[in-house]
Amino acid sequence: MAVYTEVAFAEAAALLHDLNLGDLTELRGIQGGIENTNYFVTSEREGATLEHVLTVFERLSFEQLPFYLHLMKFLAGRGIPVPAPAANAKGEILLSVQGKPAAVVDRLRGKSDLAPGVAQCEAVGATLARMHLAGLDFPMSQPNLRGLPWWNETVPVVLPFLTPAQADLIRAELAYQNHVAQSPAYAALPRGPVHADLFRDNAMFENGELTGFFDFYFAGCDTFLFDIAVCLNDWCVLHDQDHDGSLDTPRSLALLTAYQAVRPLTAAERSLLPALLRAGALRFWISRLWDLHLPREAALLQPHDPSHFERVLRARVRDTHALAALLRDDALQSA
Template identity: 55%
Template sequence: MAVFTSVTLDDLSQWIKQFPLGNALALQGISSGIENSNFFLTTQRGEFVLTLFENLSFAQLPFYVQLMRHLAERGIPVPAPVPNDAGELVVALHGKPAAIVSKLDGSSQMDPQPVHCAEVGAMLARMHLAGQDFAMRQPNLRGLDWWVETAPKVLPHLAPETADLLRAELAFQQDFAGGVVYRALQTGPVHADLFRNNVMFVGARLSGCFDFYFAGWDTWLFDLAVTVNDWCIDLDSGRLDAARVLALTRAYHAVRPFTEAEQAAWQPLLRAAALRFWLSRLYDFYRPRAAEMLTPHDPTHFERVLRQRIQVQAPALTA
């Protein structure tokens, strides 16, 4: 959510008239994140979030905004896209796709305890179930194919030992993805980026989750692994906190019980989730794009997480 494309209130004065929101009164750039240009937007009708998409195309975006609409209509606390007068959810602004969504109440919980992790686990399971009848399909654009494509672009920048780790883990994940256990995993639309800063709380109550622009069709277990690898770890070391892991996974299981294949795939998928974000951060670090307020994430964080997942078994999923 850095700002790659500047937008002013003057830019919005005519553009905003196609939405049932009244005049734009205030606009503030959002500094977190590194993919799109995001702004808090205040209008005569309330507070919203305006996003200009820097990488996703007009053809790709219907999946994301329609998924948010689908989930919101089924009671999942996600931002609801605002259609313009023609019923369009994505429209051009400065020549780029743009969307307006509702702004969630609350604030991010950056020091989660088991009670917060349980809220996240239950909500994630409800989200997966609510997405079962979503008609559109689009692959996870940061899935295995992207890992294979991206690794050669960052390997020349790495020390020999680090490069060996990346090659070995990529080979492991390719082999696992071709096996019978992986093929038995349940799939559907996933958030794929449910980090602490993408979930809002009011006290200990989860009030919503947002930033669906890495969503795609993948295994539900991968989505859970991404979530656990952020919510349930010591950020300095990457080590899992067993109490938080158990709170999150048991709350998920209470809503959608795990299958035998998911229990068998848990350790490899935790490694896969760490690899995905290590590669992404390596790419952003060594192939940066210019942006206002952009702060690249440290790629060594997820290298540590991956090494931990390889060396130490996580608590098993509830049977």
């Protein structure tokens, strides 16, 4: 959500007219994130104020984007609270800005809750399970582009920037994840479209109520358990500078219990949650290392600190056996 592509007011205004979204009144670049260019766009149409988000995609191609945009449209049509892409008169939702792919989607109400409690984690768990079930018959398919093949390609690129201890950890964990991915239990994991990046800043709340999930541009077809693990690693961890990456048990149980009430976990998912928690931590440690050490220029670029997910990964490795207690029936039922 950094600004790589400077969009002029007149250009954005013409785009909104093409989408029948009225007259542009405000265009504001969004700070945060590092993948795409994002703007808040406000317009007036027939006396009503409309709020949308304009995204110009910097890495994803015209060929890759239909999966993300049509997934959002599909989920919104199934009653899942996600932003729906706006279409022009031809019914097109994949647009072009300065020769780059772009989209305009609804802006969700409220704001992100960066200090979530049990109630917020319950809401996220239940809605995530509903989203997974709703996506089971989505007709399009695309792999998680930041999955295991990308980890295998990217770790050698970031290794020169690591200390010997960090290099040992990342190599060992990558080998472990390749081993897990070849196991029969992993092959048995339920799969479908997943968000794959459902952090606290990719959900909105208003008056304590979850209004939706957004930023689906890392989505892909992967295991539902990976999506759950990514959520647990962000929503249920302390984020102060002194944290050691450990999971907060009440919030973790709240998220898992709420999820399981909608879509019960399988035996394979219960057995592999500790491993997938490690996978989620590894994925974001790798990507943050990559973004920090191999950055692109941007007007509002703020790369995230990789050390956060290094600490999370070390905690997951340390607590692999203890984490299995989260999956006991009595623990989930008493949460």
